[in-house]
Amino acid sequence: MDSDELTETLEDAGLSPYQADAFVTLLGLGSASATDIAQASSVPDPRIYDVLRDLEDAGYIETYEQDSLHARAHDPADVLADLRSRANRFETAAEEIEDRWSRPDLEDHKVSIVKRLDTVLAQADELIRAATNQVQIGLTPSQFRDLSDALATATENGVDVKVCLFPQTGAEPELPSTDELSRACTEARYRDIPSPFLALIDRSWTCFSPHGGSTNEYGVIVDDRTHAYVFNWYFQTCLWEVHETIYSARDDELPITYVDLRQCLRDVVPLLEDGRQVDATVHGFETDTGHEVTLHGTITDSTYAGVSTSDERETPLTQLAGEASLTLATDDGTYTVGGWGAMIEDFEATRITIESID
Template identity: 40%
Template sequence: MKNKFADITNACLKASNGVSVRGGRIDSLLGRNAKSCRRLSYHILEYIWDRGAHFHYKIMSVKIVLVERNRLLEKGSGISEVFMVNDGVSASMDRETLTKALEYADLASYQADAYLTLLEMGVSPAIEVGRESAVPVSQVYDVLRSLESKGYVETIEREKLYVQPCDPEAAMADLETRGELLHEAAEAVRERYRTPERMDARVGVTKRVKTAVENAQELIDDAETVVEVAGSFEQLQSLSPALRAARERGVVVRASVYIDQGEEPPAAFDPSGVLSELRVCTIPGPFLVVIDRNRTCFGPNTRSDEDYGVLVYDRILPFVFHWFFLTCLWNPYRVVYLDDEDQFTYVTIEEFIRDLLPLWERGFELGVTVEGVDIAEGDETTVEGSVADISFYGDERPPSRLALSDLGAYKNLTLDTGDETAVVGGWGAVFEDMEIRTITLERIDIGETPLTHERRD
């Protein structure tokens, strides 16, 4: 019997037109005549599978047999194309073939078409998906809801219903078990998923905290100045690659991690090269990332009846989240890791004034470098000089140890550069010369202090 099979295989080889199937796995084989060769094509496939043969053959028939986990499944006649494996090398898949693959994965025709359209569009209003796809507009909401129940998409409630593709890893896992045809489809979906922007509005609400974490990973890649993050060890660990890359770009990364009393960090957690400073928060709180004062990702970790995330692209709302981070998740807690203890770089004017006002009032000269934005021109600028004046609401009161809440209104610094003076303000500065991004304390000189007067006497 095996000789007979070998003869048939050789006949296939002689008829070859250069189409190759290598590596010992064959996803399909077409017999020369669907009616007479039904059983014969089955045995040829079984024989070549067992031997792991390398061969060439010509597409000549209308019968296809697919292999799935060592089972042979007949898929009917009338198919004039063949699907094959070429040592795992993926080829670009056209939309028609990809649609067919998704239908093999138990998606209906409208579901597959809507899903592929959404991958090409990115985050979009549901009604626009209907207009751009073959799905009737009257059915598009039902189709998208069914895709959401299968884990392919996620809806976002805004002024109207928006929808975005979910991370395809989970949904595509099932595809990858159905043979190399569906494996190629999964790779094509991943490629299309990565192409569009993930957000197209100032504020969006998702139905999962995980979506907020995923968006934070992408937004951190674009950070230029500062990232403030609070989360569990697991969440910080998932952000570590993006945070490490940010630190290598010179971004200041401040993190607060939630722990229980007596809890130890996981062995795999290492803040070196990832964080500028780490503090531990002993009260459970939300996942929060504030990036460069204009992007925020938020999601509740505990004490919430619903699982949701908030994504913000704006300059006003991140200010509110920043103050929540500063006063509730950062300032009250102890430092457990500091990247460089000799470099005093502040990312808020409030913390700078709180820490250094007592020295300045006693006459010490504070040499600083301020990086920020020229308010008149809108350009990035750097100013070096000594602090000539510190002004804030309520500074006429008798000196005392300031709290951050004392600096919630206006505040600014006047710098003496040697040639001129420059007034710098904090987040949202309007009337000053520049808005700070970072203030680095370069030196502290004795200057005209009570100590120098005592020495002169």
């Protein structure tokens, strides 16, 4: 079935000629601005905005603002169900739409704003499955079950997955079982008040949507390390640091691997103060070139901006909020190693493995 016949069939299904033409055009483009859709179709420029809003009201597409009005084809399940209830010709049209439609990738922009939570969840699902190092995610139990297969894939691939669960607005939480958590994460904690959905993937991607009680439903999807770093501190302070651990795959047996340098420092600083020798392997990249590196050596020193006033041996997170690094002596020299967002250190660590403590 060619585009003209598909357009005609959609007109038979109840769309206006302009609506059918715009929808078929958008299927081909994936996502595009209103101006680009008008230029690629027969819809006049003055009519394109009304046509797109009518298609959105009918559930065929979703629109979003990104400098100007943009649109993408919505999940076609409802459209397909309607078409398949009609004659054989509509069945052919539904198969053609299913073949042409695939959830479009985000456009080549740092920030995209979408109108529906399910778009955010779908993008998070895709990014989590492709993760290589770490996932930090805060979500309701029902959202956890929606994304559990993606989280399990990441966990099986050796990704460090931290999950903060919180209740849905107005609902009693039904927490996942230990078996469900062990399949899908490295560690899980529970916060007893509703919170926004948040997923941070590999220190680059941020997927965010307000909690269910918010007045407006929208989502933000950002591919930017600086933005993700800011949300990382929200995750650490609001969704992680003070909340109860309900599952952990970690133990005290060596080797112990960290994806967070600051958590590593909290455990290593007391050992250094006791005069212990701590041997480690650092995976990361050079801060000036971005080249990946793997270093083996002995942690000889640590640096952090704060001064602890606590009697506890573990350094409080608040004291690690500024500059934080460790010094690693290797056979090739001595290097400084920073964490997420390192700029003045020789290397940014993505993983630190404590191999031995003497």
